[in-house]
Amino acid sequence: MSVDNGKGTWALVLAPTLIFLVLILVINAVLGLGEVSNAFKRFANAFLTAYTLTAGAMFGAMFFYADSRNRPLAPLFGMLAATLVGAGMIFLFLSQSDLLMEASSSMQAQFFSNIVHLAVVFLALVTAAGLLVGIAMAHITGNPPRRLPWPVEVEDEVEVVVEIDSEE
Amino acid sequence: MADGHPYGVERTAFTPDSTNLHQLETMPTGMALVEPQQIEALLWFWLPLALVPLGFWMLLSRSNESVRKLGLPTVFFGFIMVIASQWTVPDSDSSASGHLLLVVIGPILLLGIGSFMAIFGGPVPVGRLPPVARPAGYFSIAMGLAWLLALHMVQSPLWRGEVNPYWMVWWAVFLLALCLAGTSLAQVVYLFGDNRGRTAANVGIFGLGSGGVLLVMMFNDGAQISALQMRSQIWLATADLLGTIAGILMAVLAFAIVITLYERSLSEIEPTAPLSEVEKQRVSDIIFDNIGGEDE
Numbered sequence: 001m002s003v004d005n006g007k008g009t010w011a012l013v014l015a016p017t018l019i020f021l022v023l024i025l026v027i028n029a030v031l032g033l034g035e036v037s038n039a040f041k042r043f044a045n046a047f048l049t050a051y052t053l054t055a056g057a058m059f060g061a062m063f064f065y066a067d068s069r070n071r072p073l074a075p076l077f078g079m080l081a082a083t084l085v086g087a088g089m090i091f092l093f094l095s096q097s098d099l100l101m102e103a104s105s106s107m108q109a110q111f112f113s114n115i116v117h118l119a120v121v122f123l124a125l126v127t128a129a130g131l132l133v134g135i136a137m138a139h140i141t142g143n144p145p146r147r148l149p150w151p152v153e154v155e156d157e158v159e160v161v162v163e164i165d166s167e168e
Numbered sequence: 169m170a171d172g173h174p175y176g177v178e179r180t181a182f183t184p185d186s187t188n189l190h191q192l193e194t195m196p197t198g199m200a201l202v203e204p205q206q207i208e209a210l211l212w213f214w215l216p217l218a219l220v221p222l223g224f225w226m227l228l229s230r231s232n233e234s235v236r237k238l239g240l241p242t243v244f245f246g247f248i249m250v251i252a253s254q255w256t257v258p259d260s261d262s263s264a265s266g267h268l269l270l271v272v273i274g275p276i277l278l279l280g281i282g283s284f285m286a287i288f289g290g291p292v293p294v295g296r297l298p299p300v301a302r303p304a305g306y307f308s309i310a311m312g313l314a315w316l317l318a319l320h321m322v323q324s325p326l327w328r329g330e331v332n333p334y335w336m337v338w339w340a341v342f343l344l345a346l347c348l349a350g351t352s353l354a355q356v357v358y359l360f361g362d363n364r365g366r367t368a369a370n371v372g373i374f375g376l377g378s379g380g381v382l383l384v385m386m387f388n389d390g391a392q393i394s395a396l397q398m399r400s401q402i403w404l405a406t407a408d409l410l411g412t413i414a415g416i417l418m419a420v421l422a423f424a425i426v427i428t429l430y431e432r433s434l435s436e437i438e439p440t441a442p443l444s445e446v447e448k449q450r451v452s453d454i455i456f457d458n459i460g461g462e463d464e
Contacts, residue, residue, distance in 0.1 A: 013355045017348045020379060024344075025406060031386060034400035043407040050415025058423040060225050065427065074433070078426035082419070112214075116265045117337065119217070121408045123269075124338045127276055128345035132353050134283025135309070135374055139367045141290035142302060 038102050045100055046121065048093065049114040052086030059083050090114075205259055212249065212256040213263060219246030264327045268334040271325040275315040282308030316342075320385065324392040331392045340398070340405035343382045348409075350375020 059079040066072055093100045094107045104110035223242030229235045249256070251273070253266035282305045288295050289302030319325060320339060325332045354372030357364050385398045393401075443451065 009359055012359060013352055016355055017352045020351055021348055021406070024347075024379065024382065024402065027383065028386060028399050028402055031399055032396065033403055034396045036400050036403045039404055039407045042404050043411040046408045046411025047415040047418075050412045051418045052415075054416045054419035055422055057221065058419055061228075061423075062426075064228065064230070072430065075426050075430045078430065079423065082422040082426065086419075112262065116262050116334070117408070118412065120265055120268065120334045120338050121341050121412050123272075124341035125345050125409070125412070127272075127279065128342050129349055131279050131283065131309070132346065132350055132371065132374070134279070134287060136353060136357060136367060136371050138283065138286035138290065138302075138305065139370050140364070141287050141292045143290075143366065 041100050041102050044093070045102070045110070045114045046118060048086060048090045048100075049118045052083060052090060053115070053118065055079065055083040055086050205257075208257050209260040209262065213253040213260055213266070216246045216249030216253070219243070220250070222246075264332050265334050267325065267327050268332055268338055271319065271332070271335065272316070272338065275312040275319075278308050278312030278315065282306065282310075282312060317381070320390045320393065322391055324390065326392075336393060336397070336401045337405065337408065340401040341409055343378055343385075344402060344405050344409060347375045347379035347382060350378060 059076070059082075062076050062079045066076060090111065091107075094110055101107075101110055102113070104113055219242050223239045223244075223246060225239075226235050226242060227239030229239070247269070250266045251270045253260065253263040254270070257263055285297060285301040285305030285308060287305070288297045289299060289305055290296075316339070319335070325335045327333070327335075350371055354368045354375060357371060358368035361367065382402065385395065386402065387395055389395050390398065
């Protein structure tokens with residue numbers, strides 16, 4: 001089955017995942033949860049740290065973009081500003097007494113804990129994604145389509161006449 | 169996890185007899201920031217950790233060949249030093265992530281090498297491996313997954329006498345990502361691929377299988393991790409996963425907005441003046457040199 005790329009298609013792609021996620025969470029909640037009161041803090045910390053560090057990495061990538069555009073400063077400053085917004089929000093929210101603080105007692109400790117936490121989550125994500133892509137690619141390369149998607153030119157059979165010198 | 173101190177370093181317990189420690193406790197915050205333990209954590213954990221993205225950045229450098237060549241050794245050195253942080257800075261809580269890296273590096277390598285062998289053991293047009301590589305690749309993947317499962321069911325990685333907290337985070341996020349991304353990828357392959365129903369089914373079954381493993385762990389205790397702990401970790405892993413993905417997508421969106429705004433602000437390119445006679449002659453010479461050929 002092959003469909004055109006559209007909004008409906010992406011909804012079809014994401015729907016089973018979201019249904020599956022909700023199902024897991026419902027079963028999880030029905031069975032009973034332990035100490036998960038800081039789930040929102042974990043979400044917010046992950047969001048802010050991931051945003052700020054990715055924006056910082058994009059700021060680095062902007063240097064390569066600038067290389068191909070006679071080194072303009074405007075996009076560099078733009079991305080630097082986007083990164084600083086993230087850093088400022090982290091500072092602002094962590095400095096509010098208990099808003100985003102988990103087990104850490106100092107803002108600095110929470111900040112560094114967030115970075116290590118993000119690195120661990122990122123490693124798990126990359127490992128899972130790499131494994132899935134590897135399995136899908138292995139199956140695709142191992143089972144080439146019987147019908148090629150492009151037209152194939154079939155050469156006319158050439159009748160080869162071999163003259164055999166008769167020794168008789 | 170965090171013990172409430174900068175860089176995750178455990179502060180030495182206060183003893184009334186120790187004058188120096190008392191001075192440290194009453195020291196202003198600015199001065200207390202430069203404790204030797206923190207400098208050690210900075211040197212032996214955070215700097216090596218920073219070397220990893222720096223090395224990848226160097227790998228992308230196009231202007232300087234020597235900088236690019238230094239990229240991979242920098243990444244490798246950073247990884248090794250982060251793994252070694254459990255010995256170089258054992259007091260730091262962050263070193264638990266180095267311990268985790270050491271624990272999972274074996275299964276991850278098995279999964280990576282297995283995927284590579286399974287892909288290139290098939291009838292690919294370039295870089296084809298011997299046919300035995302394909303089953304060996306699948307075997308390697310199965311071994312990697314079995315290793316990870318054994319880390320939950322047989323012996324979980326211990327850190328300071330308890331299960332490494334980062335292992336619980338990593339394991340829950342890995343399983344959750346595997347089942348959620350697996351079902352999504354199956355849909356992508358099915359909807360966008362041409363006659364790829366079987367591939368989609370296999371990837372989907374793999375994703376659902378991961379979900380099945382997740383469910384089993386929600387019901388049954390592991391070697392050192394109880395079912396209740398696992399359920400809590402899955403709940404928190406969902407928060408981590410959604411937060412991380414949302415944050416990354418927001419940063420990519422910011423990047424796209426910055427580039428779009430800059431490109432829109434550029435003035436349109438004015439038409440250039442027509443070629444002069446000298447330029448025309450030069451172009452003709454170049455074309456003649458390249459496609460004219462030599463007289464035989």
